[in-house]
Amino acid sequence: MSVQHPIIAVTGSSGAGTSTTGQALRHIFRNLDVNAAFVEGDSFHRFSRPEMDLAIRRAQEQGKHISYFGPEANDFEQLEKLFSDYSETGQGSSRRYLHSFDDAVPYNQMPGTFTPWEPLEEKTDALFYEGLHGGVAGSDFDVARHVDLLIGMVPIVNLEWIQKLLRDTSERGHSREAVTQSIVRSMEDYIHHIVPQFSRTHINFQRVPTVDTSNPFSAKDIPSLDESFVVIRFRGMKKVDFPYLLQMINGSFMSRINTLVVPGGKMALAMELILTPLIAELIEKRNSASQRY
Ligand SMILES: Nc1ncnc2c1ncn2[C@@H]1O[C@H](COP(=O)(O)OP(=O)(O)OP(=O)(O)O)[C@@H](O)[C@H]1O
Numbered sequence: 001m002s003v004q005h006p007i008i009a010v011t012g013s014s015g016a017g018t019s020t021t022g023q024a025l026r027h028i029f030r031n032l033d034v035n036a037a038f039v040e041g042d043s044f045h046r047f048s049r050p051e052m053d054l055a056i057r058r059a060q061e062q063g064k065h066i067s068y069f070g071p072e073a074n075d076f077e078q079l080e081k082l083f084s085d086y087s088e089t090g091q092g093s094s095r096r097y098l099h100s101f102d103d104a105v106p107y108n109q110m111p112g113t114f115t116p117w118e119p120l121e122e123k124t125d126a127l128f129y130e131g132l133h134g135g136v137a138g139s140d141f142d143v144a145r146h147v148d149l150l151i152g153m154v155p156i157v158n159l160e161w162i163q164k165l166l167r168d169t170s171e172r173g174h175s176r177e178a179v180t181q182s183i184v185r186s187m188e189d190y191i192h193h194i195v196p197q198f199s200r201t202h203i204n205f206q207r208v209p210t211v212d213t214s215n216p217f218s219a220k221d222i223p224s225l226d227e228s229f230v231v232i233r234f235r236g237m238k239k240v241d242f243p244y245l246l247q248m249i250n251g252s253f254m255s256r257i258n259t260l261v262v263p264g265g266k267m268a269l270a271m272e273l274i275l276t277p278l279i280a281e282l283i284e285k286r287n288s289a290s291q292r293y
């Protein structure tokens with residue numbers, strides 16, 4: 001954690017909607033005139049797509065599983081180093097994992113490869129991480145402890161699988177069978193490395209559909225925002241103005257003392273109302289600290 005160089009992270013599984021949520025955060029940064037360095041979690045994969053295919057086959061031969069959710073396929077120590085360096089100096093480096101031809105063509109590379117590591121932009125106000133492991137922690141690494149505002153993006157698991165299936169088949173060129181296999185292969189890492197993060201977050205946004213998603217593997221489309229509610233859970237935050245949020249967000253209600261429920265269509269508004277003052281506070285503290293030094 002760092003007053004001078006704050007880190008804001010949106011963490012969630014593949015297909016949870018972290019990239020989509022990232023757009024809402026970018027909008028908030030623009031409104032607050034915050035110049036953030038953006039880091040994508042997939043930069044910390046250890047392997048390119050062909051290397052990962054090989055690693056999966058090798059693991060299978062030994063009766064093991066390897067998935068994008070776990071430490072075998074991601075360098076958590078390096079991610080922690082980036083967060084720790086940024087907290088101390090406001091600097092660090094990042095790269096991109098190119099998923100699709102649309103991502104890869106501008107770099108003259110193939111999908112499933114990385115761009116070279118590059119230093120982050122100089123003199124940013126904050127670091128914004130969006131990806132799988134913003135709140136990960138274990139015996140040899142603790143990424144979560146460096147994060148000043150940690151946000152979980154967690155649709156219920158059926159919905160998460162529908163989103164992943166449809167996105168990976170339509171945009172990333174994978175077959176339905178291959179995506180299903182990757183969900184099965186990832187389950188152990190999902191339980192050990194993805195789920196525990198949501199107990200370390202400051203806020204979780206959990207989308208719950210109100211239509212039947214009981215067989216996610218046969219779904220033809222993603223339930224729309226208007227067919228969902230969003231359950232927003234606050235952890236250890238004393239200054240949440242619930243009466244104001246309930247007044248501003250039509251159709252919202254409290255389901256527990258620390259939990260607000262909003263209609264899906266109000267998710268972007270809820271994010272803006274909740275996250276803008278929290279980010280503004282981090283930046284105000286940073287600006288006052290910078291003036292003192
Ligand atoms: N709130 C939402 N309502 C409807 N669809 C959504 C919502 N959030 C995400 N989606 C859809 O779910 C799919 C996955 O979303 P997104 O790409 O943001 O996931 P992700 O968590 O960033 O995945 P990855 O980590 O693999 O990049 C996309 O097709 C996106 O349009």
Ligand SMILES: O=C(CO)[C@H](O)[C@H](O)COP(=O)(O)O
Nearest residue numbers: 014042049068099112132172
């Ligand atoms: O979303 C993911 C993890 O966040 C992907 O599964 C991972 O990045 C591999 O991507 P691809 O299937 O495009 O090779």
